[in-house]
Each structure stands twice: as C-alpha cells, then as structure tokens.
Amino acid sequence: MDNKDVVPFTHAIDKKKFQLFEIDKCTDSYLHGIERDEFFEIIWFEHSDSHTDATPGQKYVYLIPPFRSLGISLENKKGFLIAFTREYLEEDDKEYALDVFKLFNLQGQYSLIQLDEVTNFNLEHVYKLLMFECYNTIGTYLAIKALLKVFLLHLIRLKQRAFLSQDINQKRVYQFCILLDKNYHKERKASFYSNQLQISEKRLNQILQEKMHKTITQLIHA
Structure with a gap:
C-alpha cells in the first residue's frame, strides 16, 4: 500500500490527560506528581478492610x-x-456541564456517593468499555469522552433520584402537618393520617422521625 493510501490516525488518547488505574496499582509518579492537581478524579471503590464499619x-x-x-x-x-x-468535560450542553459541577462539589471540595446495585451494575459495564478503549492501540479521545459522559450521567441520575425522594418526603411532612392541624381534635389514630397520605404507618413514622425527629404519636399528642 502506498503511503498516500494510509489514513492518518486522529484523536489519539493523550495519557497525560486521561489515566485509568486499579487503586492498588496507582503509580507513584501520578499519586505524588504535581500534575495530579489538574485532574478531576473518580475513585470508585469498596472497603477492603473487614474491620471497617462499612x-x-x-x-x-x-x-x-x-x-x-x-x-x-x-x-x-x-x-x-x-x-x-x-x-x-467540555460540552455545548450547559445543563450537563452544570450538573457535573454540582456532582463534583456536593460536600464542598469533593463528593462521596453511595451506589445502589443498579447504578453500580451499569457503571461496571461502562468501565469495561473505558478500559478497552484506553488500552486499545487505536483507542480514541472521542470514545473516552463519550463513555466518561455516560459514566457521569449515571451518577447524576442517582443523585437526582435521591433529591427527588427528599422533595417528596418534605411534601409529605407538609401534608401531614396540614392534616394534623385540621383533624387532631377528632382524629387521634396514626392510621387515619397514613391512610390520607396513602403510605404505611411505618413509612410515615420513618419520614417524620427523619424530618421532625418525632413519631406520629408524639406529634398527635403534643
């Protein structure tokens, strides 16, 4: 084949801008290098010490x-x-960029997220593709960027579900307080309020203890 027929390879992965390690195989040059400060990091892990509380x-x-x-x-x-x-992370989609910024700053300087089984299962599949692309001799920056976006979107979705759940529970507390204000003179049973909110007494108790630090009974007879 003549040189003129060879299509030059583009969008190669720059290993100075993207790194992928098993935690116990992280290189000292990365961990202690000054360049590390310029990186976003995702540390995806479980505790290996059986004596931890995890x-x-x-x-x-x-x-x-x-x-x-x-x-x-x-x-x-x-x-x-x-x-x-x-x-x-550079994207024309400003909403995605803002979601990523929030994701990395949930606790101020970092975020710690506990994964559910479904999210972790999905991340495992995405990670396999990331690893394949990263160590492929013709792996591309564009594929890595797309897969990284999928990885982050799964985490964004997880956090949005958590926030939605909190919003729903806050709404239930408000609805309970309205019901209690209107009915506490004649309705003194917890079952009345849970039935009105269409949730179990146990779940209503959990929500009230989480949000108000009191049980249904304590609030009814306050």
Missing part, C-alpha cells in the same frame, strides 16, 4: 475536582481510579 460489598464513589486541598486516602480500598483533565 457494609461488605457496598460500593462508593469519591468525586474530586482539580486543585482540591484535601487528600483522600486509598488505604483499605479496592477498586479503580479514573483521572481526566477539564477538556474531557
């Missing part, structure tokens, strides 16, 4: 933005570290 097999994700002033210890953790520079 539930065995429970998966978590740390999301750490660039130039953070804290260091997350990788001791007693097994899993993966994904690191990438800002250009992997």
Whole structure:
C-alpha cells in the first residue's frame, strides 16, 4: 500500500490527560506528581478492610475536582481510579456541564456517593468499555469522552433520584402537618393520617422521625 493510501490516525488518547488505574496499582509518579492537581478524579471503590464499619460489598464513589486541598486516602480500598483533565468535560450542553459541577462539589471540595446495585451494575459495564478503549492501540479521545459522559450521567441520575425522594418526603411532612392541624381534635389514630397520605404507618413514622425527629404519636399528642 502506498503511503498516500494510509489514513492518518486522529484523536489519539493523550495519557497525560486521561489515566485509568486499579487503586492498588496507582503509580507513584501520578499519586505524588504535581500534575495530579489538574485532574478531576473518580475513585470508585469498596472497603477492603473487614474491620471497617462499612457494609461488605457496598460500593462508593469519591468525586474530586482539580486543585482540591484535601487528600483522600486509598488505604483499605479496592477498586479503580479514573483521572481526566477539564477538556474531557467540555460540552455545548450547559445543563450537563452544570450538573457535573454540582456532582463534583456536593460536600464542598469533593463528593462521596453511595451506589445502589443498579447504578453500580451499569457503571461496571461502562468501565469495561473505558478500559478497552484506553488500552486499545487505536483507542480514541472521542470514545473516552463519550463513555466518561455516560459514566457521569449515571451518577447524576442517582443523585437526582435521591433529591427527588427528599422533595417528596418534605411534601409529605407538609401534608401531614396540614392534616394534623385540621383533624387532631377528632382524629387521634396514626392510621387515619397514613391512610390520607396513602403510605404505611411505618413509612410515615420513618419520614417524620427523619424530618421532625418525632413519631406520629408524639406529634398527635403534643
């Protein structure tokens, strides 16, 4: 084949801008390099120390933005570290960009998210594709960027479900208070209020204890 027939390869992955490690195989050059400050990091892990208080097999994700002033210890953790520079997040979709910013700053300088089984299952599939693309001799920046977006969207969806659940529970507390104000003189049974809200007494108790630190009975007879 003549040289003129060879199509030049484009969009190659720059390993200085995207890194993928198993936690116990992170290189010292990355962990202690000054360039690390410029990376966004996803630390996806479970605790490997059986003496921790964590539930065995429970998966978590740390999301750490660039130039953070804290260091997350990788001791007693097994899993993966994904690191990438800002250009992997550059998007015309401003709403997505804002969601990512919020995702990485839920607790101020970082975010810690507990994963449910469905989200973790989906992330495992996306990670396999990321790893394949990263170590493929003809892997592309565009594919990595697209897969990284899918990975982050799963985490965004998880947090949005959590916020939605909180909003619903706050609404239920408000509805309970309205019902109680109107009916407490004649309705003194917890079942009346749970039936009106179409949830079980147990669930209503859980919500009230979480939001108001009191049980249904305590509020009715206050």
